[in-house]
Amino acid sequence: MSYPRTANKTQIRQHEAGEKHIEAGKALVRQLSSKASTTPTPGDSKMPASAHAYSPAVQAGSNSRGQASSSRQGPAPDPKQPKQQKAPASAENQPDAGASAQAVPSPLAGRISRPRGPANLQLKVGMLGDSHVGKTSLMVKYVENKFEEDYIQTLGINFMEKIISLRERTVTFTIFDLGGGENEFNQMIPLVCADAAAILFMFDLTRRITLQNIKEWYRQARGFNQMFIPLLVGTKFDVFASFSVDKQRETIAHARTFAKAMKSPLIFTSASHSINVQKLFKIVLSQRFGLRCNVPRMSKVGEPILEY
Ligand SMILES: Nc1nc2c(ncn2[C@@H]2O[C@H](COP(=O)(O)OP(=O)(O)O)[C@@H](O)[C@H]2O)c(=O)[nH]1
Numbered sequence: 001m002s003y004p005r006t007a008n009k010t011q012i013r014q015h016e017a018g019e020k021h022i023e024a025g026k027a028l029v030r031q032l033s034s035k036a037s038t039t040p041t042p043g044d045s046k047m048p049a050s051a052h053a054y055s056p057a058v059q060a061g062s063n064s065r066g067q068a069s070s071s072r073q074g075p076a077p078d079p080k081q082p083k084q085q086k087a088p089a090s091a092e093n094q095p096d097a098g099a100s101a102q103a104v105p106s107p108l109a110g111r112i113s114r115p116r117g118p119a120n121l122q123l124k125v126g127m128l129g130d131s132h133v134g135k136t137s138l139m140v141k142y143v144e145n146k147f148e149e150d151y152i153q154t155l156g157i158n159f160m161e162k163i164i165s166l167r168e169r170t171v172t173f174t175i176f177d178l179g180g181g182e183n184e185f186n187q188m189i190p191l192v193c194a195d196a197a198a199i200l201f202m203f204d205l206t207r208r209i210t211l212q213n214i215k216e217w218y219r220q221a222r223g224f225n226q227m228f229i230p231l232l233v234g235t236k237f238d239v240f241a242s243f244s245v246d247k248q249r250e251t252i253a254h255a256r257t258f259a260k261a262m263k264s265p266l267i268f269t270s271a272s273h274s275i276n277v278q279k280l281f282k283i284v285l286s287q288r289f290g291l292r293c294n295v296p297r298m299s300k301v302g303e304p305i306l307e308y
């Protein structure tokens with residue numbers, strides 16, 4: 001199986017920090033506050049019907065991007081600092097959507113049956129893996145629905161936010177992407193791992209060594225965070241799919257051994273061809289909040305593996 005290359009050659013737009021964003025943030029907080037005072041109904045144009053159908057609705061445009069620098073470039077952000085909130089845009093399911101939430105654990109569970117306003121749940125997701133495996137590409141694809149053909153040399157940590165709707169709630173994914181040169185990697189790992197609810201351990205399906213190295217990434221991550229949910233993510237499935245069946249089978253078996261040892265889901269993705277990108281984050285969401293997930297599992301050779 002081979003996939004046509006259809007990626008856009010667009011440049012990543014860096015979101016500028018500063019007054020403009022602070023003002024925008026304040027306006028959005030006001031907007032959210034006013035929304036919180038009314039109970040949304042399916043007819044409410046601001047509350048998509050799909051959200052009421054328990055579909056974790058993913059919308060475009062509700063994101064921001066930041067870049068933390070190495071010590072050489074300036075201070076890195078404190079992941080514990082609260083971030084500006086952005087109101088979710090209208091919900092729409094992406095092509096590879098498929099998860100549904102059965103129930104959302106409410107902080108007021110047992111006291112009221114329905115949440116009154118859009119409580120915001122925060123979810124930090126870290127990304128670890130060798131250079132060039134496709135971490136930045138996956139993050140940008142998920143948050144901005146763009147794919148950069150040209151190599152993106154990441155200096156420092158890139159972090160991006162994406163807000164999704166989940167019934168009356170919003171969930172803010174803050175995604176921390178490990179970047180930097182050889183020596184900078186080690187300094188940044190604690191920032192990526194600290195307080196992460198989930199960590200994506202990413203390897204390139206076309207480079208075996210990157211899977212071997214997951215062991216070391218995992219060991220290091222556990223040193224900084226004992227609580228995260230691990231997910232083993234193979235990248236560049238579009239290229240991998242053209243490999244011989246034997247070669248694919250071998251890699252799948254190898255990856256399953258790692259996933260089993262890590263007690264983690266195994267997910268093959270392609271940022272360039274939008275394969276399992278949305279589904280990956282739906283699985284993160286369902287695992288984190290203990291929600292039922294109806295993303296179809298895939299486990300045959302030739303398929304983009306989805307085992308969770
Ligand atoms: N064919 C293919 N190439 C990809 C994919 N994801 C990333 N790449 C390419 O792999 C290279 C490294 O990607 P990048 O996101 O910068 O990797 P990082 O160093 O892990 O952040 C770039 O040339 C990307 O265009 C993918 O899904 N398919």
Ligand SMILES: [Mg+2]
Pocket residue numbers: 135136137152153154177178179
């Ligand atoms: Mg990168």
